[in-house]
Amino acid sequence: MFLATPDPAYAGAFGRLVDDYRRAGEPTRVAKYAAGEGAFRAYVESLRLAERGIDLPADKVPYHTYWLVDGGEIVGVVRVRPRLTPRAEIYDGHVGYDVPPSHRNKGYGSALLRLALVEARRLGLARVIVTCAAGNAASRRVIERCGGRLLGEVTDDDSGERLNRYELNTPDPDPGRPSPAG
């Protein structure tokens, strides 16, 4: 199992991921990933550009996408946003992730977040904010297992959704060096 950066070689696996969401009846995520069902190479390129903030909607900050790969399948997707707007700092956080329905409850979500913390550190963050719906017990479990400390609860004024906000430290690869401000 490893975290991969988007690559055209994963076209087949990505198609199976979208099918998984479709079969499970999760239209929001089908819509989120549908662009990858067509011109996959262009989709991968758009993810690479998103890292540099190119061609993003005005309300989106640059983000890095990683795919958790196991046995040739994409068993999780995680996005790391190194710089947040004041609003995103409260409601979105630095890390967002999902595991396709047929792969849930096998530990992939926890592995995904743990490995994303390593990437966040590489991107210069000593700590990250992660938010999740207060009613999302599986995500709360994943965050707490990865060392999340509950900062409090906020209500998203756009959606009305109650969110838990957590803070997590990223792992220090070299404890002898000064740490980034994060």
Ligand SMILES: CC(C)(COP(=O)(O)OP(=O)(O)OC[C@H]1O[C@@H](n2cnc3c(N)ncnc32)[C@H](O)[C@@H]1OP(=O)(O)O)[C@@H](O)C(=O)NCCC(=O)NCCS
């Ligand atoms: C949240 C999500 C990523 C978790 O992925 P996962 O691969 O199932 O995670 P894990 O297997 O590592 O851990 C899930 C934990 O939640 C627990 N869990 C699952 N459903 C649960 C529920 N309804 N109530 C309580 N606990 C639950 C599992 O038992 C497991 O805990 P355990 O290992 O102690 O038994 C996945 O459910 C998902 O993609 N959901 C939709 C998208 C989403 O919510 N993303 C997060 C946004 S913040």
